[in-house]
Amino acid sequence: MGTFDGLKMALSKDGAVAAPGYSRWLVAAAALLIHFPLGQAYGFSVFNAPLVKVLGSSLTSVGWIFSVAIIFLGLSAAVFGKWVERVGPRKAMLASALCFFSGFLVSALGVLMGSLPVVILGYGVIGGTGLGIGYISPVSTLIKWFPDRRGMATGLAIMGFGGGALVGSPLAVNLMKYFSEGSQYGGIPATFVTMAVLYLGFQLSAAWIARIPFAGYQPRGWVPGKVDAAHIASNGAGDFPVSEAIRQPQFWLLWGILLLNVSAGIGILGQASLMAQKMVGISAAAAAGFVGLLSLCNMAGRFIWSSFSDRIGRKWAYAMYSGVGALAYWAIPGAAASGNMLLFVALFALVMSFYGAGFATIPAYLADMFGKKEVGAIHGRLLTAWSMAGVIGPLVVNAGRDYLVKTEGLADAAAYSTVVYVLGGLLVAEFVLNLFVKEPRSSAIPANTSIPGMLSPQTSSK
Structure with a gap:
Protein backbone atom coordinates (compact mmCIF):
# COMPACT_ATOMS: atom_id res chain seq x y z
CA MET A 1 0.00 0.00 0.00
CA GLY A 2 1.43 3.36 -1.05
CA THR A 3 1.64 6.45 1.10
CA PHE A 4 -1.38 8.02 -0.60
CA ASP A 5 -3.47 4.86 -0.15
CA GLY A 6 -2.44 4.65 3.49
CA LEU A 7 -3.43 8.27 4.09
CA LYS A 8 -6.74 7.73 2.31
CA MET A 9 -7.46 4.71 4.49
CA ALA A 10 -6.50 6.56 7.68
CA LEU A 11 -8.91 9.39 6.84
CA SER A 12 -11.76 7.04 5.96
CA LYS A 13 -14.52 6.16 8.39
CA ASP A 14 -13.34 2.55 8.56
CA GLY A 15 -9.79 3.68 9.20
CA ALA A 16 -10.93 5.77 12.16
CA VAL A 17 -12.49 2.88 14.11
CA ALA A 18 -10.83 2.58 17.51
CA ALA A 19 -9.25 -0.58 18.80
CA PRO A 20 -10.68 -2.02 22.02
CA GLY A 21 -9.22 -0.19 24.99
CA ALA A 210 -10.38 11.27 16.61
CA ARG A 211 -11.75 7.72 16.59
CA ILE A 212 -15.12 6.03 16.10
CA PRO A 213 -16.23 3.43 18.69
CA PHE A 214 -15.61 -0.19 17.70
CA ALA A 215 -18.57 -2.51 17.13
CA GLY A 216 -20.28 -3.48 20.36
CA TYR A 217 -18.67 -0.69 22.41
CA GLN A 218 -20.40 0.45 25.56
CA PRO A 219 -19.02 2.22 28.64
CA ARG A 220 -18.00 0.03 31.54
CA GLY A 221 -20.93 -0.54 33.88
CA TRP A 222 -23.48 1.00 31.53
CA VAL A 223 -26.64 -0.97 30.78
CA PRO A 224 -28.27 0.07 27.48
CA GLY A 225 -31.95 0.83 27.78
CA LYS A 226 -31.76 1.28 31.55
CA VAL A 227 -29.45 4.18 32.21
CA ASP A 228 -30.87 7.04 30.20
CA ALA A 229 -34.62 7.20 30.60
CA ALA A 230 -34.98 10.42 28.63
CA HIS A 231 -34.04 9.16 25.19
CA ILE A 232 -35.34 6.55 22.78
CA ALA A 233 -32.01 5.58 21.27
CA SER A 234 -30.81 3.34 24.10
CA ASN A 235 -31.38 0.21 22.03
CA GLY A 236 -31.22 1.81 18.60
CA ALA A 237 -34.97 1.40 17.96
CA GLY A 238 -35.61 5.11 17.89
CA ASP A 239 -32.94 6.25 15.45
CA PHE A 240 -34.49 8.73 13.00
CA PRO A 241 -32.93 9.48 9.61
CA VAL A 242 -32.39 13.19 9.14
CA SER A 243 -34.97 13.28 6.34
CA GLU A 244 -37.64 12.10 8.78
CA ALA A 245 -36.42 14.03 11.81
CA ILE A 246 -36.79 17.40 10.10
CA ARG A 247 -40.43 16.60 9.36
CA GLN A 248 -41.22 16.11 13.04
CA PRO A 249 -42.73 19.05 14.97
CA GLN A 250 -40.20 18.36 17.74
CA PHE A 251 -37.37 19.34 15.42
CA TRP A 252 -38.94 22.72 14.71
CA LEU A 253 -39.74 23.29 18.36
CA LEU A 254 -36.06 22.71 19.17
CA TRP A 255 -35.11 24.94 16.22
CA GLY A 256 -37.21 27.73 17.71
CA ILE A 257 -35.77 27.12 21.19
CA LEU A 258 -32.22 27.48 19.89
CA LEU A 259 -33.15 30.55 17.83
CA LEU A 260 -34.62 32.36 20.84
CA ASN A 261 -31.86 31.30 23.24
CA VAL A 262 -29.10 32.46 20.91
CA SER A 263 -30.89 35.65 19.85
CA ALA A 264 -31.17 36.73 23.48
CA GLY A 265 -27.53 35.99 24.27
CA ILE A 266 -25.66 36.97 21.13
CA GLY A 267 -27.07 40.49 21.18
CA ILE A 268 -25.67 40.95 24.69
CA LEU A 269 -22.25 39.62 23.70
CA GLY A 270 -21.85 42.23 21.00
CA GLN A 271 -22.75 45.19 23.23
CA ALA A 272 -21.83 44.03 26.75
CA SER A 273 -19.01 46.54 27.19
CA LEU A 274 -21.07 49.56 26.16
CA MET A 275 -24.13 48.37 28.09
CA ALA A 276 -22.14 48.09 31.30
CA GLN A 277 -20.61 51.53 30.81
CA LYS A 278 -23.98 53.18 30.16
CA MET A 279 -26.12 51.26 32.67
CA VAL A 280 -23.81 51.30 35.72
CA GLY A 281 -21.22 53.91 34.73
CA ILE A 282 -18.05 51.81 34.84
CA SER A 283 -14.90 52.72 32.93
CA ALA A 284 -13.95 51.24 29.56
CA ALA A 285 -11.14 49.27 31.22
CA ALA A 286 -13.51 47.83 33.81
CA ALA A 287 -16.00 47.03 31.07
CA ALA A 288 -13.31 45.05 29.24
CA GLY A 289 -12.84 42.95 32.37
CA PHE A 290 -16.62 42.55 32.56
CA VAL A 291 -16.70 41.21 28.99
CA GLY A 292 -13.90 38.78 29.83
CA LEU A 293 -15.90 37.50 32.80
CA LEU A 294 -18.94 36.98 30.60
CA SER A 295 -16.82 34.95 28.18
CA LEU A 296 -15.68 32.74 31.04
CA CYS A 297 -19.28 32.24 32.16
CA ASN A 298 -20.33 31.48 28.60
CA MET A 299 -17.61 28.81 28.44
CA ALA A 300 -18.23 27.36 31.90
CA GLY A 301 -22.00 27.19 31.38
CA ARG A 302 -21.48 24.99 28.35
CA PHE A 303 -19.91 22.31 30.50
CA ILE A 304 -21.55 22.76 33.91
CA TRP A 305 -25.20 23.13 32.91
CA SER A 306 -25.07 20.62 30.05
CA SER A 307 -23.56 18.07 32.46
CA PHE A 308 -26.33 18.91 34.92
CA SER A 309 -28.87 18.14 32.18
CA ASP A 310 -27.70 14.51 32.33
CA ARG A 311 -29.07 14.45 35.88
CA ILE A 312 -32.34 16.36 35.57
CA GLY A 313 -33.29 15.68 31.95
CA ARG A 314 -33.02 17.98 28.95
CA LYS A 315 -36.53 19.41 29.15
CA TRP A 316 -36.10 20.54 32.74
CA ALA A 317 -32.70 21.97 31.82
CA TYR A 318 -34.15 24.19 29.09
CA ALA A 319 -36.98 25.19 31.38
CA MET A 320 -34.27 26.46 33.74
CA TYR A 321 -32.26 28.18 31.01
CA SER A 322 -35.31 30.07 29.74
CA GLY A 323 -37.43 30.52 32.87
CA VAL A 324 -34.72 31.51 35.32
CA GLY A 325 -32.92 33.31 32.49
CA ALA A 326 -35.93 35.50 31.77
CA LEU A 327 -36.25 36.46 35.43
CA ALA A 328 -32.55 37.30 35.52
CA TYR A 329 -32.84 39.53 32.44
CA TRP A 330 -35.78 41.38 33.96
CA ALA A 331 -33.89 41.91 37.22
CA ILE A 332 -30.88 43.53 35.50
CA PRO A 333 -32.39 47.03 35.03
CA GLY A 334 -33.39 47.15 38.70
CA ALA A 335 -29.90 46.14 39.80
CA ALA A 336 -28.41 48.84 37.56
CA ALA A 337 -30.83 51.52 38.82
CA SER A 338 -30.04 50.68 42.45
CA GLY A 339 -26.30 50.78 41.81
CA ASN A 340 -25.90 47.20 43.04
CA MET A 341 -22.82 46.32 40.98
CA LEU A 342 -22.40 42.83 42.44
CA LEU A 343 -25.97 41.83 41.58
CA PHE A 344 -25.70 43.43 38.13
CA VAL A 345 -22.58 41.40 37.30
CA ALA A 346 -23.98 38.20 38.82
CA LEU A 347 -27.19 38.42 36.78
CA PHE A 348 -25.28 39.00 33.55
CA ALA A 349 -22.95 36.12 34.40
CA LEU A 350 -25.93 33.82 34.96
CA VAL A 351 -27.67 34.64 31.69
CA MET A 352 -24.41 34.21 29.77
CA SER A 353 -23.88 30.80 31.35
CA PHE A 354 -27.39 29.80 30.21
CA TYR A 355 -26.62 31.15 26.74
CA GLY A 356 -23.60 28.87 26.49
CA ALA A 357 -25.56 25.97 27.96
CA GLY A 358 -28.23 26.34 25.30
CA PHE A 359 -25.62 25.66 22.62
CA ALA A 360 -24.01 22.77 24.46
CA THR A 361 -27.14 20.89 25.50
CA ILE A 362 -28.99 20.99 22.19
CA PRO A 363 -27.08 18.08 20.56
CA ALA A 364 -27.95 15.86 23.53
CA TYR A 365 -31.58 17.00 23.36
CA LEU A 366 -31.61 16.04 19.67
CA ALA A 367 -30.14 12.63 20.46
CA ASP A 368 -32.80 12.15 23.15
CA MET A 369 -35.47 12.91 20.57
CA PHE A 370 -34.15 11.32 17.39
CA GLY A 371 -31.45 8.84 18.37
CA LYS A 372 -27.72 8.94 17.82
CA LYS A 373 -27.33 7.44 14.35
CA GLU A 374 -27.67 10.68 12.34
CA VAL A 375 -27.62 13.22 15.15
CA GLY A 376 -24.71 15.09 13.55
CA ALA A 377 -26.69 15.68 10.38
CA ILE A 378 -29.80 16.65 12.35
CA HIS A 379 -27.72 19.02 14.47
CA GLY A 380 -26.35 20.56 11.30
CA ARG A 381 -29.84 21.36 10.05
CA LEU A 382 -30.76 22.83 13.42
CA LEU A 383 -27.80 25.23 13.36
CA THR A 384 -29.54 27.31 10.69
CA ALA A 385 -31.30 28.76 13.74
CA TRP A 386 -27.90 30.11 14.84
CA SER A 387 -27.47 31.82 11.47
CA MET A 388 -30.79 33.60 11.85
CA ALA A 389 -30.14 34.43 15.50
CA GLY A 390 -26.86 36.05 14.49
CA VAL A 391 -28.97 38.62 12.63
CA ILE A 392 -31.95 38.91 15.00
CA GLY A 393 -30.04 39.30 18.28
CA PRO A 394 -27.79 42.20 17.25
CA LEU A 395 -30.74 43.79 15.44
CA VAL A 396 -32.87 43.78 18.59
CA VAL A 397 -30.08 45.29 20.69
CA ASN A 398 -28.51 47.72 18.21
CA ALA A 399 -31.53 48.85 16.22
CA GLY A 400 -33.71 48.82 19.32
CA ARG A 401 -31.28 50.99 21.24
CA ASP A 402 -30.89 53.42 18.31
CA TYR A 403 -34.65 53.77 17.90
CA LEU A 404 -35.24 54.41 21.60
CA VAL A 405 -32.43 56.97 21.81
CA LYS A 406 -32.87 58.80 18.51
CA THR A 407 -36.63 58.57 18.06
CA GLU A 408 -38.03 58.25 21.56
CA GLY A 409 -35.39 60.43 23.19
CA LEU A 410 -34.46 58.01 25.95
CA ALA A 411 -31.09 58.12 27.67
CA ASP A 412 -28.70 55.29 26.86
CA ALA A 413 -29.24 53.60 30.23
CA ALA A 414 -33.02 53.63 29.88
CA ALA A 415 -32.81 52.43 26.27
CA TYR A 416 -30.63 49.48 27.19
CA SER A 417 -32.92 48.63 30.10
CA THR A 418 -35.87 48.43 27.70
CA VAL A 419 -33.88 46.26 25.32
CA VAL A 420 -33.00 43.89 28.18
CA TYR A 421 -36.71 43.52 29.00
CA VAL A 422 -37.33 42.55 25.36
CA LEU A 423 -34.55 39.95 25.51
CA GLY A 424 -36.18 38.49 28.61
CA GLY A 425 -39.38 38.24 26.60
CA LEU A 426 -37.58 36.12 24.01
CA LEU A 427 -36.69 33.65 26.76
CA VAL A 428 -40.32 33.52 27.89
CA ALA A 429 -41.23 32.50 24.34
CA GLU A 430 -38.48 29.85 24.53
CA PHE A 431 -39.95 28.57 27.81
CA VAL A 432 -43.37 28.18 26.19
CA LEU A 433 -41.96 26.31 23.17
CA ASN A 434 -40.12 23.92 25.46
CA LEU A 435 -43.42 22.99 27.16
CA PHE A 436 -44.65 21.48 23.91
CA VAL A 437 -41.63 19.22 23.32
CA LYS A 438 -42.76 15.60 23.56
CA GLU A 439 -41.49 12.31 22.21
CA PRO A 440 -41.68 12.05 18.44
CA ARG A 441 -43.48 9.28 16.61
CA SER A 442 -41.97 7.49 13.66
CA SER A 443 -43.12 4.77 11.33
CA ALA A 444 -40.06 2.88 12.56
CA ILE A 445 -41.30 3.03 16.16
CA PRO A 446 -44.31 1.02 17.34
CA ALA A 447 -47.26 3.15 18.40
CA ASN A 448 -47.12 1.87 21.96
CA THR A 449 -43.45 2.82 22.36
CA SER A 450 -42.98 5.64 24.86
CA ILE A 451 -40.12 7.63 26.21
CA PRO A 452 -40.33 7.29 29.97
CA GLY A 453 -39.02 10.05 32.12
CA MET A 454 -38.79 12.91 29.64
CA LEU A 455 -39.10 15.15 32.67
CA SER A 456 -37.44 12.78 35.09
CA PRO A 457 -33.92 12.91 36.46
CA GLN A 458 -31.49 10.53 34.81
CA THR A 459 -28.74 8.46 36.24
CA SER A 460 -25.34 7.94 34.72
CA SER A 461 -22.44 5.65 35.31
CA LYS A 462 -19.20 7.13 36.47
Missing part, protein backbone atom coordinates in the same frame (compact mmCIF):
# COMPACT_ATOMS: atom_id res chain seq x y z
CA TYR A 22 -8.98 3.19 23.26
CA SER A 23 -9.82 5.91 25.78
CA ARG A 24 -12.93 7.87 24.99
CA TRP A 25 -11.40 10.84 26.77
CA LEU A 26 -8.92 11.16 23.89
CA VAL A 27 -11.91 11.67 21.61
CA ALA A 28 -13.18 14.38 23.96
CA ALA A 29 -9.73 15.99 23.71
CA ALA A 30 -9.96 15.86 19.91
CA ALA A 31 -13.32 17.65 20.09
CA LEU A 32 -11.75 20.39 22.22
CA LEU A 33 -8.84 20.72 19.79
CA ILE A 34 -11.11 21.17 16.78
CA HIS A 35 -13.49 23.58 18.52
CA PHE A 36 -10.93 25.75 20.28
CA PRO A 37 -9.55 27.41 17.11
CA LEU A 38 -13.05 27.85 15.69
CA GLY A 39 -14.07 29.78 18.81
CA GLN A 40 -11.73 32.55 17.69
CA ALA A 41 -14.70 33.76 15.66
CA TYR A 42 -16.27 35.12 18.85
CA GLY A 43 -13.24 37.37 19.26
CA PHE A 44 -13.08 38.62 15.67
CA SER A 45 -14.28 42.06 16.80
CA VAL A 46 -10.68 42.91 17.80
CA PHE A 47 -9.96 43.20 14.07
CA ASN A 48 -12.86 45.56 13.38
CA ALA A 49 -11.24 48.90 14.21
CA PRO A 50 -7.90 48.05 12.53
CA LEU A 51 -9.75 46.87 9.41
CA VAL A 52 -11.84 50.05 9.30
CA LYS A 53 -8.62 52.06 9.31
CA VAL A 54 -6.75 49.95 6.76
CA LEU A 55 -9.62 49.32 4.34
CA GLY A 56 -11.25 52.74 4.70
CA SER A 57 -14.63 51.11 5.33
CA SER A 58 -17.30 51.83 7.93
CA LEU A 59 -17.66 49.81 11.10
CA THR A 60 -21.07 48.60 9.88
CA SER A 61 -19.53 47.30 6.65
CA VAL A 62 -16.66 45.56 8.44
CA GLY A 63 -19.17 44.01 10.83
CA TRP A 64 -20.48 41.95 7.93
CA ILE A 65 -17.34 39.79 8.06
CA PHE A 66 -18.48 38.19 11.32
CA SER A 67 -22.16 38.13 10.31
CA VAL A 68 -21.40 36.31 7.05
CA ALA A 69 -19.18 33.84 8.92
CA ILE A 70 -22.06 32.97 11.28
CA ILE A 71 -24.50 32.71 8.38
CA PHE A 72 -22.21 30.29 6.55
CA LEU A 73 -21.58 28.37 9.76
CA GLY A 74 -25.26 27.50 9.92
CA LEU A 75 -25.64 26.92 6.18
CA SER A 76 -22.59 24.68 5.85
CA ALA A 77 -23.57 22.68 8.93
CA ALA A 78 -26.97 22.08 7.32
CA VAL A 79 -25.62 21.29 3.86
CA PHE A 80 -22.71 19.09 4.92
CA GLY A 81 -24.25 17.44 8.00
CA LYS A 82 -25.19 14.26 6.13
CA TRP A 83 -21.74 14.16 4.51
CA VAL A 84 -20.06 14.45 7.92
CA GLU A 85 -22.04 11.45 9.15
CA ARG A 86 -21.08 9.47 6.05
CA VAL A 87 -17.33 10.14 5.97
CA GLY A 88 -16.67 10.19 9.72
CA PRO A 89 -14.91 12.68 12.01
CA ARG A 90 -11.38 12.56 10.60
CA LYS A 91 -12.16 13.60 7.05
CA ALA A 92 -14.68 16.18 8.29
CA MET A 93 -12.15 17.69 10.71
CA LEU A 94 -9.55 17.85 7.94
CA ALA A 95 -12.01 19.61 5.63
CA SER A 96 -12.83 22.09 8.40
CA ALA A 97 -9.16 22.74 9.08
CA LEU A 98 -8.37 23.40 5.42
CA CYS A 99 -11.35 25.74 5.00
CA PHE A 100 -10.54 27.70 8.16
CA PHE A 101 -6.85 27.88 7.17
CA SER A 102 -7.67 28.99 3.62
CA GLY A 103 -10.16 31.55 4.89
CA PHE A 104 -7.46 33.31 6.90
CA LEU A 105 -5.09 33.29 3.91
CA VAL A 106 -7.68 34.71 1.52
CA SER A 107 -8.53 37.37 4.11
CA ALA A 108 -4.85 38.33 4.37
CA LEU A 109 -4.78 38.69 0.59
CA GLY A 110 -7.93 40.82 0.76
CA VAL A 111 -6.29 43.22 3.22
CA LEU A 112 -3.23 43.51 0.97
CA MET A 113 -5.56 44.27 -1.96
CA GLY A 114 -7.56 46.75 0.11
CA SER A 115 -10.72 44.79 -0.72
CA LEU A 116 -13.38 44.23 1.93
CA PRO A 117 -15.36 41.82 -0.33
CA VAL A 118 -12.29 39.56 -0.58
CA VAL A 119 -11.93 39.59 3.22
CA ILE A 120 -15.62 38.68 3.54
CA LEU A 121 -15.12 35.89 1.00
CA GLY A 122 -12.13 34.60 2.96
CA TYR A 123 -13.16 34.74 6.60
CA GLY A 124 -16.92 34.93 6.07
CA VAL A 125 -17.62 32.43 3.31
CA ILE A 126 -14.64 30.04 3.22
CA GLY A 127 -13.78 30.33 6.92
CA GLY A 128 -17.47 30.25 7.87
CA THR A 129 -17.86 27.00 5.95
CA GLY A 130 -14.98 25.59 7.99
CA LEU A 131 -16.71 26.78 11.15
CA GLY A 132 -19.88 24.88 10.32
CA ILE A 133 -18.23 21.61 9.30
CA GLY A 134 -15.85 21.71 12.26
CA TYR A 135 -18.57 22.59 14.75
CA ILE A 136 -20.62 19.47 14.01
CA SER A 137 -17.72 17.12 13.17
CA PRO A 138 -17.22 15.66 16.69
CA VAL A 139 -20.82 15.77 17.95
CA SER A 140 -22.19 12.47 16.67
CA THR A 141 -18.96 10.65 17.52
CA LEU A 142 -18.95 11.98 21.09
CA ILE A 143 -22.55 10.95 21.66
CA LYS A 144 -21.67 7.42 20.54
CA TRP A 145 -18.66 7.33 22.91
CA PHE A 146 -20.63 8.82 25.83
CA PRO A 147 -24.16 7.37 25.67
CA ASP A 148 -24.23 7.53 29.47
CA ARG A 149 -23.21 11.21 29.68
CA ARG A 150 -24.36 12.89 26.49
CA GLY A 151 -24.81 16.36 27.94
CA MET A 152 -21.41 16.33 29.59
CA ALA A 153 -19.68 15.11 26.44
CA THR A 154 -21.19 17.67 24.08
CA GLY A 155 -20.76 20.38 26.71
CA LEU A 156 -17.06 19.57 27.00
CA ALA A 157 -16.54 19.86 23.26
CA ILE A 158 -18.60 22.99 22.71
CA MET A 159 -16.93 24.56 25.74
CA GLY A 160 -13.85 24.76 23.53
CA PHE A 161 -15.73 26.92 21.04
CA GLY A 162 -16.94 29.21 23.80
CA GLY A 163 -13.42 29.60 25.18
CA GLY A 164 -11.63 30.12 21.89
CA ALA A 165 -12.01 33.88 22.01
CA LEU A 166 -10.37 34.09 25.43
CA VAL A 167 -7.08 33.14 23.80
CA GLY A 168 -7.80 34.22 20.24
CA SER A 169 -8.56 37.85 21.08
CA PRO A 170 -5.39 38.71 23.05
CA LEU A 171 -3.35 36.60 20.63
CA ALA A 172 -4.62 38.64 17.69
CA VAL A 173 -4.06 41.95 19.47
CA ASN A 174 -0.48 41.08 20.41
CA LEU A 175 0.34 39.70 16.97
CA MET A 176 -0.97 42.86 15.28
CA LYS A 177 1.12 44.94 17.64
CA TYR A 178 4.20 42.82 16.92
CA PHE A 179 3.78 42.90 13.13
CA SER A 180 2.57 46.50 12.84
CA GLU A 181 6.01 48.11 12.95
CA GLY A 182 6.80 49.31 9.46
CA SER A 183 3.57 47.85 8.07
CA GLN A 184 1.05 49.99 6.26
CA TYR A 185 -1.55 47.29 6.90
CA GLY A 186 -1.41 47.41 10.69
CA GLY A 187 0.14 43.95 10.88
CA ILE A 188 -3.21 42.36 9.96
CA PRO A 189 -2.10 40.15 7.02
CA ALA A 190 0.82 38.67 8.96
CA THR A 191 -1.46 38.12 11.95
CA PHE A 192 -3.99 36.28 9.79
CA VAL A 193 -1.28 34.03 8.33
CA THR A 194 0.27 33.29 11.73
CA MET A 195 -3.07 32.40 13.29
CA ALA A 196 -3.92 30.25 10.28
CA VAL A 197 -0.78 28.16 10.75
CA LEU A 198 -1.17 27.86 14.54
CA TYR A 199 -4.81 26.84 14.32
CA LEU A 200 -4.10 24.37 11.53
CA GLY A 201 -1.77 22.52 13.89
CA PHE A 202 -4.50 22.22 16.53
CA GLN A 203 -7.06 20.98 14.05
CA LEU A 204 -4.79 18.46 12.33
CA SER A 205 -3.99 17.04 15.77
CA ALA A 206 -7.71 16.69 16.43
CA ALA A 207 -8.22 14.80 13.17
CA TRP A 208 -5.38 12.42 14.05
CA ILE A 209 -6.71 11.65 17.55
